[in-house]
Amino acid sequence: xxxxxxxxxxxxxxxxxxxxxxxxxxxxxxxxxxxxxxxxxxxxxxxxxxxxxxxxxxxxxxxxxxxxxxxxxxxxxxxxxxxxxxxxxxxxxxxxxxxxxxxxxxxxxxxxxxxxxxxxxxxxxxxxxxxxxxxxxxxxxxxxxxxxxxxxxxxxxxxxxxx
Numbered sequence: 001x002x003x004x005x006x007x008x009x010x011x012x013x014x015x016x017x018x019x020x021x022x023x024x025x026x027x028x029x030x031x032x033x034x035x036x037x038x039x040x041x042x043x044x045x046x047x048x049x050x051x052x053x054x055x056x057x058x059x060x061x062x063x064x065x066x067x068x069x070x071x072x073x074x075x076x077x078x079x080x081x082x083x084x085x086x087x088x089x090x091x092x093x094x095x096x097x098x099x100x101x102x103x104x105x106x107x108x109x110x111x112x113x114x115x116x117x118x119x120x121x122x123x124x125x126x127x128x129x130x131x132x133x134x135x136x137x138x139x140x141x142x143x144x145x146x147x148x149x150x151x152x153x154x155x156x157x158x159x160x161x162x163x
Contacts, residue, residue, distance in 0.1 A: 004116060004117065011070070011073050011074060012068075012069035012070075012072055012074075013073065014073070015073050015074050015077035015078065016073070016077060018077060018081070019080075022080055026084045027080060029151075030079070030083040030084065030087070030143065032142070032143065032150075033079070033139050033142050033143030033146060034076055034079045034080055034139070036139065036142045036146075037075075037079065037135060037139040037142070038071050038076055041067070041071045041135075042071065045067045045071075049065075053120070053121060053123045054119065054120050054121055054123060054128075056118050057116055057119075058116070066117075067118075079139065082096055082097065082100070087143065090140065093136075093140055094133075094136070094137075097132070097133065097136040098133065101132035101133060101136070102129065105129045106125070109125065109128075
């Protein structure tokens with residue numbers, strides 16, 4: 001079981017090695033949408049545990065949500081990277097998320113089940129894929145609204161349209 005703990009810890013930490021390549025501006029720009037969805041995922045994980053949508057037979061630490069390594073590692077950093085290259089081009093964003101989510105629900109879910117990290121109980125892979133896509137759309141929508149309301153980037157675009 002120690003090997004599983006090491007793999008899961010590495011899964012959470014290794015994506016953070018790429019943050020310096022992302023760029024400070026990009027990190028700050030897309031941080032609100034990524035934080036919003038990460039907080040949503042934490043709430044969803046609690047609900048999923050209660051409703052037995054999926055099951056994590058163990059956690060790295062007691063009383064800590066078992067999906068936390070997934071949320072703070074590949075999801076958080078991956079979302080920043082996907083936003084960097086696809087934000088403003090929704091169809092490409094949607095396609096990239098479809099590919100990444102499909103990879104997760106097929107390849108990664110099999111591996112996680114094999115190492116005893118997670119199993120689906122009341123959710124099928126298809127339902128999980130649909131849930132992932134809805135969350136991707138919600139995160140994009142949140143980022144769009146955030147930039148429109150709070151960011152100077154959205155306000156500059158509005159001013160230039162009015163002139």
